Amino acid sequence: MSLTEIVTPYLPGLLSGFLMTLWLSAAVILVSTPLALLLALLRDSHNFWLRLPATVYVTIFRMVPALIVLFFAFYALPQLGLRLKPVTAAILGMVAVGAAYMSEDIRGGLQAIDRGQWKAARALGLSHAHTLRRIILPQALPLVVPPYMTRAIIMMKGTSLASMVAVGDLTAEAVRASSITYQPFIFIILAGAVYLAISAALVIFQHWAEARLKPAPMARRRV
Amino acid sequence: MSIHLPDPPKVSIAPMVEVTGLRKTYGSVVALDDVSLTVKRGEVVAIIGASGSGKSTLLRAINFLDPPEAGTVRVDGNLVGLTEGATGARRATEIEMRRHRADIGMVFQHFNLFPHFTVLQNIIEAPMAVRRTPKAEAVATARTLLADVGLADKERAFPAELSGGQQQRVAIARALAMKPRVMLFDEPTSALDPELVGEVLRVMRDLAEGGMTMLVVTHEMGFAEEVADRVVFFDSGRIVEEGAPADVLRAPAHPRTRAFLQRVLRRGL
Amino acid sequence: MGLPKILLWIFGGCHRRPGRPGRPLMSGWRTAVRSRLRSPVALDFSILAVVWPALLRGALVTIELTFLVLLFATPAGVGVALLARARVRGVRRAVMVASWVMRGVPPLLVLFLMFFGLPVIGYRVSPLPSAVMAMTLYMAFYFGEVFRAGLDSVPDGQWRAAKALGLSPARTLFRIILPQTIPAALPPYISHATEVLKGTALAASVAVPELTSAAKQVFVVTYRPFEILIAAAAIYALIDAVFIGVQALGERWARRRRPAR
Numbered sequence: 001m002s003l004t005e006i007v008t009p010y011l012p013g014l015l016s017g018f019l020m021t022l023w024l025s026a027a028v029i030l031v032s033t034p035l036a037l038l039l040a041l042l043r044d045s046h047n048f049w050l051r052l053p054a055t056v057y058v059t060i061f062r063m064v065p066a067l068i069v070l071f072f073a074f075y076a077l078p079q080l081g082l083r084l085k086p087v088t089a090a091i092l093g094m095v096a097v098g099a100a101y102m103s104e105d106i107r108g109g110l111q112a113i114d115r116g117q118w119k120a121a122r123a124l125g126l127s128h129a130h131t132l133r134r135i136i137l138p139q140a141l142p143l144v145v146p147p148y149m150t151r152a153i154i155m156m157k158g159t160s161l162a163s164m165v166a167v168g169d170l171t172a173e174a175v176r177a178s179s180i181t182y183q184p185f186i187f188i189i190l191a192g193a194v195y196l197a198i199s200a201a202l203v204i205f206q207h208w209a210e211a212r213l214k215p216a217p218m219a220r221r222r223v
Numbered sequence: 224m225s226i227h228l229p230d231p232p233k234v235s236i237a238p239m240v241e242v243t244g245l246r247k248t249y250g251s252v253v254a255l256d257d258v259s260l261t262v263k264r265g266e267v268v269a270i271i272g273a274s275g276s277g278k279s280t281l282l283r284a285i286n287f288l289d290p291p292e293a294g295t296v297r298v299d300g301n302l303v304g305l306t307e308g309a310t311g312a313r314r315a316t317e318i319e320m321r322r323h324r325a326d327i328g329m330v331f332q333h334f335n336l337f338p339h340f341t342v343l344q345n346i347i348e349a350p351m352a353v354r355r356t357p358k359a360e361a362v363a364t365a366r367t368l369l370a371d372v373g374l375a376d377k378e379r380a381f382p383a384e385l386s387g388g389q390q391q392r393v394a395i396a397r398a399l400a401m402k403p404r405v406m407l408f409d410e411p412t413s414a415l416d417p418e419l420v421g422e423v424l425r426v427m428r429d430l431a432e433g434g435m436t437m438l439v440v441t442h443e444m445g446f447a448e449e450v451a452d453r454v455v456f457f458d459s460g461r462i463v464e465e466g467a468p469a470d471v472l473r474a475p476a477h478p479r480t481r482a483f484l485q486r487v488l489r490r491g492l
Numbered sequence: 493m494g495l496p497k498i499l500l501w502i503f504g505g506c507h508r509r510p511g512r513p514g515r516p517l518m519s520g521w522r523t524a525v526r527s528r529l530r531s532p533v534a535l536d537f538s539i540l541a542v543v544w545p546a547l548l549r550g551a552l553v554t555i556e557l558t559f560l561v562l563l564f565a566t567p568a569g570v571g572v573a574l575l576a577r578a579r580v581r582g583v584r585r586a587v588m589v590a591s592w593v594m595r596g597v598p599p600l601l602v603l604f605l606m607f608f609g610l611p612v613i614g615y616r617v618s619p620l621p622s623a624v625m626a627m628t629l630y631m632a633f634y635f636g637e638v639f640r641a642g643l644d645s646v647p648d649g650q651w652r653a654a655k656a657l658g659l660s661p662a663r664t665l666f667r668i669i670l671p672q673t674i675p676a677a678l679p680p681y682i683s684h685a686t687e688v689l690k691g692t693a694l695a696a697s698v699a700v701p702e703l704t705s706a707a708k709q710v711f712v713v714t715y716r717p718f719e720i721l722i723a724a725a726a727i728y729a730l731i732d733a734v735f736i737g738v739q740a741l742g743e744r745w746a747r748r749r750r751p752a753r
Binding site: 060064065067068071072075076080081082084085088092153157158159160161163164171174175178179182184185188191192196199200 | 494497498501593596597598599600601604605608609612686689690691692693694696697704707708711715716717718721724725728729732
């Protein structure tokens with residue numbers, strides 16, 4: 001049997017798996033981002049009672065395997081009366097974990113900004129929110145992009161976990177096809193190549209974003 | 224590969240270091256251009272010259288850290304980096320090369336002490352590993368050397384806990400622990416704060432008085448004049464002028480030497 | 493789709509209590525949570541008294557798996573890092589490509605490839621070793637990156653000084669250079685080691701009886717996923733704490749041995 005003959009019957013399934021992987025990745029990354037930013041800001045807050053829950057949340061979700069969290073969303077929430085579709089449960093679980101990790105990446109960028117910037121803004125009488133929005137975040141953005149994109153790629157790869165809670169993503173479809181045909185090399189390597197292509201696309205996006213966000217040349221005083 | 228060698232010297236008292244026709248290039252830059260130099264037993268030679276003139280490259284070529292492309296080095300009559308056979312010489316194996324290097328002590332500008340070892344461990348590591356010295360003996364030697372360089376109380380300290388001058392003195396003790404036939408100093412005081420230079424130079428002077436053969440790349444003209452038996456001036460990978468310190472430093476013959484010395488003295492070094 | 497349902501679940505209690513139509517939102521929210529925790533199935537952690545032997549067995553397999561992967565992937569990572577600095581350009585290229593591939597595909601896929609692939613090419617391997625092989629292969633390149641950065645953090649002068657003293661390359665590497673990579677490499681190494689620990693949960697997919705699959709097996713039978721998953725998560729956190737301890741020890745070791753100057 002030729003390669004095409006083996007693969008053709010499974011193409012529709014693989015295609016829908018591919019689309020599911022894209023949808024999961026987009027949803028997880030896009031929903032996690034604002035949550036992660038919020039967590040990062042809370043963790044650096046001056047108010048202990050804001051800092052504490054954020055720190056506890058991030059610590060717990062970074063210490064536990066993502067699969068456990070996914071299982072929790074899929075199997076344990078119904079026990080509390082919340083019955084979700086597999087895809088929703090998967091996204092919920094992956095966002096819960098992803099936001100915790102991503103908040104650390106964002107925090108790293110925020111902390112890299114010189115404390116003098118905060119002091120200078122306060123001396124000018126700018127509010128905390130204004131300083132953050134107009135002074136700190138714009139400067140932190142170029143620093144955050146590389147770790148953020150690395151995290152986005154990890155989260156994209158992580159969507160393969162959804163296959164373990166009955167979501168028909170690319171991994172699930174590839175495994176299904178290989179266990180029917182006994183041709184794991186063809187299908188799993190094919191799926192691997194697709195994942196590689198998606199991460200390559202994300203890397204290209206990263207380079208584009210980095211180029212656009214190249215920090216404006218700092219004003220230098222003449223010496 | 225076979226390299227033709229000049230006949231070994233017939234006199235029984237061979238010079239301690241004999242460098243012949245060394246050549247080394249980095250891309251299109253000629254770092255060593257046919258350099259020959261002979262150093263007698265117990266002689267102290269100061270090598271001076273602008274940065275980038277090839278003086279540090281010479282030291283690294285002598286112990287084959289940066290193997291030269293042509294030329295030979297003999298220490299106490301024995302070839303370094305090459306092995307003499309019936310038909311000529313071949314490149315020494317890595318193991319032979321290690322034995323050659325063990326005879327040549329080297330002190331670096333940035334000390335290069337091993338930061339995760341205590342002072343004592345820094346000194347005994349190589350004698351035990353390379354010379355197979357028993358630990359008790361290596362430790363005893365190390366303690367004597369530490370006392371000689373004035374750091375008897377620091378054997379349990381880690382390098383980061385010492386001043387630059389103390390680190391460099393430990394580095395000298397570490398090199399001496401291998402009982403080398405010759406010591407190479409690569410700008411040993413250039414990375415030190417001015418007030419710490421003196422303690423290192425004092426140790427080096429003691430060493431010279433003790434009869435050690437030394438090649439010292441330095442910017443310390445005072446030390447060169449006082450301690451060295453001979454000063455060699457390097458420019459663009461060549462030895463431009465050499466002679467007694469008083470002659471080279473006080474009355475340089477070559478215009479390049481004069482220009483260099485003027486520059487150095489103006490800077491007050 | 494999912495979001496309204498989740499919100500309805502959280503705030504659902506506000507309207508459901510009969511006879512109290514006008515309650516303010518906050519107190520309604522609180523009763524909602526309380527009622528969620530009470531019904532339809534009350535939480536009952538006493539189930540753990542029954543299932544703990546199964547979880548313990550799973551935890552031991554998880555520890556075994558983590559240990560074996562670290563045991564093999566650490567030296568493999570050093571090897572990758574050394575090859576990535578090899579003099580021959582082809583070698584460096586090959587390592588770069590392999591590293592890019594391994595870091596661009598999901599670990600789950602590598603696991604499946606080993607699990608389904610090895611029997612096809614004629615090797616019958618039981619689940620645990622195939623999971624160890626897959627995760628070692630996958631992590632070697634991550635550790636390779638860690639050690640490459642670690643090696644880069646050691647100044648060239650250290651190699652040169654060791655060479656000038658006549659130390660052998662192997663002794664230089666193991667006694668002089670690698671210990672000095674600890675300050676730079678330990679934090680990322682530990683964080684990758686915890687990734688290994690958490691990643692062992694994936695082995696549940698290829699029938700390795702580790703903690704996550706043990707948890708699943710017992711909650712499928714007992715219908716107590718909430719309590720059992722919380723317990724499993726706590727066990728993972730406990731093992732994680734060991735790594736944090738190791739890191740603290742390593743940092744204490746490195747404190748006096750920091751690079752001078």
